[in-house]
Amino acid sequence: MLYSAGMGAGILLRAVQEPIFMQQNPPYASGLEPEILALEFTFYQWGFTAWAFYGLFAMVMGYALFVRKKKVRVSATIEDTISNKVARKGIDITTIITTVFGLIAALGLGVAQINGGLNHVFGGGFGLAVTLSLAVLISAIAFYSAWQGVDKGIKIISKINILVTFLLLLFIFFTSDMIAIGRAFGIATSNYLVDFIPMSLALGNYNPGIEFLTDWTFYYWAFWLAWAPFTGIFIARISKGRTLRQLLFGVLILPSLGTFFWFSVFGTSAFQLIESFGTYNDEFGNVFSSLFVFFSHYPLATLLNVVTLFLLIGFLVTSLDSAVFVLSMFTDKGKKEPSKKHRLIWSVFILLGTMALLLLGNAKPDIDILTAVQKLLIITSLPFAFFMVFMAILFILEVSKKRKPTDP
Template sequence: MTDTLNDPGTEVPHPIETDFEIGQDNVQRFGLDIHNPVFAISSIAIVAFVIITLMFQGQATDFFGWLRPFLTSTFDWFFLSAANVFVLFCLFLVFSPMGKIRLGGKEARPEYGYLGWFAMLFAAGMGIGLMFFGVSEPMSHFTSSVGGTAAEADARTDWAPLGAAVGDAIAARDLGMAATIFHWGLHPWSIYAVVALSLAFFTFNNGLPLTLRSAFYPLLGDRVWGWPGHVIDILAVFSTLFGLATSLGFGTEQALAGFNFLFGWGTGNVAKVVLIGVITALATISVIRGLDGGVKILSEVNIALAVLLLLFIIVVGPTGVIFETIFSGGVAYARDIIPLSNPFGREDTNFSQGWTAFYWAWWISWSPFVGMFIARVSRGRTVREFLTCVILIPMLASVIWMGAFGGTAVSQVMADSSAPVIDAAQELKLFVMLEQLPLSAITSFIGIILVLVFFVTSSDSGSLVIDTITAGGKIDAPIPQRVFWCVFEGVVAATLLLVGGSSALTALQAMAVSTGFPFTIVLLTMCVSLYIGMRRYLKAMA
């Protein structure tokens, strides 16, 4: 991939006039090319977090158990409102004259074909999440019939409250699919698209560094190279690291559950640390190989395995029911997207706070990582093409995935209200569902491999992104720096899993929400800055 920032022969169309010079704040120490003070503050804070959390495990467990529900119950309206703004802003850009802007200038052309581009979008954006929630979320919404208070949801021990009639169960299935698609559709990918487009536009069209602070140049001017910019980048590092740790924690729990399900391996703390260590080592190798030699190859391998598993489910599973679930769930999503998105006056607090507010905070905490990664591989696309593909293609893939995996599990429960999948732990539901189909040992093993490879692609691509931020926007920082962040992603994930104990996932979710909250404000401001920058760009081109 061409580095427009470090290649003096590259012509940047209509660059923003700025006194910033690449490398002016970078220093070389111990073989590292670091951007002061972002690297220093971020790395010291993360190390301190790990040490303090391990020293005061009891207090940390209590704190994490309080933090997540406090934030999601107090600020659910804020998360839901912000996500709606991102969707509407993306729709505005698609249909406005700004949609014709080409990332990199009029002569720029895409550096990756659609297949490789889509593979990297999908693997980086939602891989582990789809594996973890592909069966469990449609099942959860189906059995609770979506909504109600947390106490009411807990009281529903099976699907009987939905009514024994098939019609009632089908309505609940469609409502559950609509809720699931809502969490994996337009809203999350609009969040990613806003960040990715901002970074790509200000980097490729204005000659600024590939880092979060650049997106705020129209508002802050040269102050983005000072402390206001440092704060933005430090928040981006924290958000990315804890968002990644949450996903890696989900992946670890599911992979260990799968190994234990198939081979009787343990799922204790030692097993968690060993697995995270092995995957971090593999991710480190991929990081050393770089974007084309590591991340791109693993992403394409993962997509191939995911497609094979998906096709297997569709062919040997309840094929007709799967397509019916995909279609009727999609229709229900289109029908109910406005009430699902409503941030005010909601009575279904279990859904809006326990599910949606957490999801939006999680996606937002992931957005610097996914957005920067998407930006790096999207040079040459028009804004309209970029937004359409980045939002719609992964959304459609998610709908098909959830319809196939979730629809199969729900059909098993509709056929038998005591089906094993209904009582299985969240991280086991995928493997219990596959057990009811032919070749379950093989497909379950493929499922584990998918989780692990998604684990690796998330870790290595996340390391590249954090490294870029802490190196002041450079994409060719020294390898030891990439390795440092890759290792600490694993350390943070392991720490939160160990400290969380039986509520490990709560600890992971708490940190994702806590970093997602302040970064939501950053993203809303970013929309204003991007609009101003694109409007100026169009005037300059006229």
Template sequence: MKRLTPVFIISITISLAFILWGVIAPNNLDNITATIQGFITDQFGWFYLLAATGFLAFALILMFSPIGRIKLGKDDDEPEYNNLTWFAFLFTAGMGIGLVFWGVAEPINHFYAPPTAEVIDSPERAAAIALRYSFFHWGLHPWAIYSVVALALAYFKFRKGAPGVLSAAFEPLLGDKINGGIGTTINVIVVFATIFGVATSLGFGTAQISGGISNLFPMENSPFLQIMVIVIISVLYMGSSLTGLDRGIRILSKTNIYLAIVLMLFLLFSGPSNFIMNSFTQTLGGYLQNLVRMSFQLDTFNPESNWVQGWTIFYWAWWIAWAPFVGTFIARVSKGRTIREFIIGVIAVPTVFSALWFSVFGGTAIHLELFGNSNLMTLMEEYGTEIALFAVLQEYNFGIIMSGIAILLISSFFITSADSATFVLGMQTTNGNMNPPNSVKLMWGIVQSLTAGVLLWSGGLDALQTASIIAAFPFTIIMIFMIISLLKALRAEKIPPRKIKEYE
């Protein structure tokens, strides 16, 4: 890179200052960020709920409207990647480590501490609600959030020829101001949200890898082990980042899909298969039936409860913090698809896969609680949330081998997510360069790893959740204005005619 951009200089300065703060005064960092996070969730929880549901409504309206026929590119452009590779990119970037970490842990948490007090004495009712809210938190809403950002970036980049930075999506609204201080501010916020959103996921992955290692070998799941995991995985993903999008990330994304399917099929057929598929069918119906109510659910009339703040609002903030990273990456690999095809692919397919994943892993765990002698909640309280997956796998034959595969899958997700994030951060800080220099990607790789390590060191998983909620708040506002700008541009489009198939 011949000249450092203002976005790169400002972003790297803020990131290094944060890391230095965490090294010098970790307790102070934890206390201040926790105070900020508490204020945001208490005062603006309603804002996150309305925003996330609004993003979903916006995506669905575009999908069903004539605008859906517009291509993300020129009218004669064709998709760069086939559907399998595209879905692998979507799944790996959009969920990755989090899905593996929470696949067992979240349903079990909801089973023992459901959002509504009246089901505490009804295990069967608690089980149904536990899976339903897991579907809810990993279903339509997060993927709609991703789709909004990705759609705006892909539209302006491939159809309008704009730079691949998020500020370019504001040109219809701000004009030439996007090239000045306002545009720089938008892009710096994007980088900030990406670093902390990804650091949260990397922290979860680190905790689970070290938890799996300590479960398989006589080693303590200590902060030292977690830091060693970060160091080793960081070397691997920074090496992968040097190979580019079409080699390292592409190969790893497909590997992730294959490993995830192997793990899921093992538990589906080794575990209570009929119970799992019944749970999937019933919970999918309950999720769709209660979607609107859950989308606006708050603890308004039960102020002593913080269930919604601790789960739904955290998730919506986490997805929004991830949206710049995932949105940029999805946009980069979605050239040539129509808006309708894009939205269906980004929202529907991953939602169904996530629902099946929670049915298999969460359903198996709940079956063990209801009909076995397991008590996963006690294990998680004693050894950490990260141990839940391995405890379930080892209830079945070949559990040790499957635990090893799970560690390999988490590591692969870790490498791919971090690799993809260095690519996105490189794009956003080099004025949208579609192939950012390796030196820039390596710099951001180091910053990501250091940020995840500092957050784990200062406050563990709570600090990671806190950082993502804080980072998401300003970006939520940016997303709202981005939608307004995108609508303004789409209104000026000439809608392509509907294709009518001729039958002989």
């Protein structure tokens, strides 16, 4: 559930396209091999930073919910410090707006990739009507899953997603150059650990420039911020009974290493394919079809493509249903088991927002709507970024006061 809610569809969307983009367009000059630098920067985008956003929010909200017995509201984390009801309500509304924009952007990207996959597998012909139908289908399944609740709906679909994804990963790993993958994974991970701080601060030679940062790093930060409320609260809810240390280790370390290995397998294999081509003609440049093009060079390509299409649907469903569940908690007086009416309302609202985005993109083909959404997401996430810093400081101060000097 942790991984399915956090970034499942994203690692399919970017599995091949992002490492190849970083290889062909190095973010900055480096003495590393282009392939290692590409993997290192991809790790940076999807690694500790993303899961730190989720883990921080999960830790603070989990403490508020299960130790201080607060309601499921973001403002509950600071209500003992800020008594003004208008300010607290503003924080909750900002959180909801940021979350909804992130969900609409993710669902729009996801259904576009599924449509791209259908066109690649079946030879084209699938247009806007199919994309809209996919959005309706995914929203309907997500609503049913959220309606059933965590244990009966979300948990079951999440387990199926991860099992199939793991099998897909193993298939590509064992049918590719395993030694090269292992080498790339080890070298890129060690460089990432050494370079993490200067990369995060864009210091000196690690500064890729404002345009690159806006298109990639800032956009990803905005995405993680937008998803932090519902993912963090969802993680906190399914982590009840664990210590803060266990929560942080489970959220920060294990998913990051899994993500690094995922991109090492697909990225290294794609690098070797390009080398065998002789010349690269942007075969993996389309974010919506790159993975399906990649599979065409492997045995059982049709089966792999079909499995990936189902996985994309499954991951979008588990991201959406957990988000609908948490948004419903936000708006249903902070209840841990929100009413099914709220779950229905949020499912429909997110679907309508996604359809509006897709229709606008079709009506204005000269405007890159998804890029516009990226910029808007950065803007809407900015106030929430400042709030998270404030929230974290208050949490540290509170825990420090309650911690006894003799505690380990």
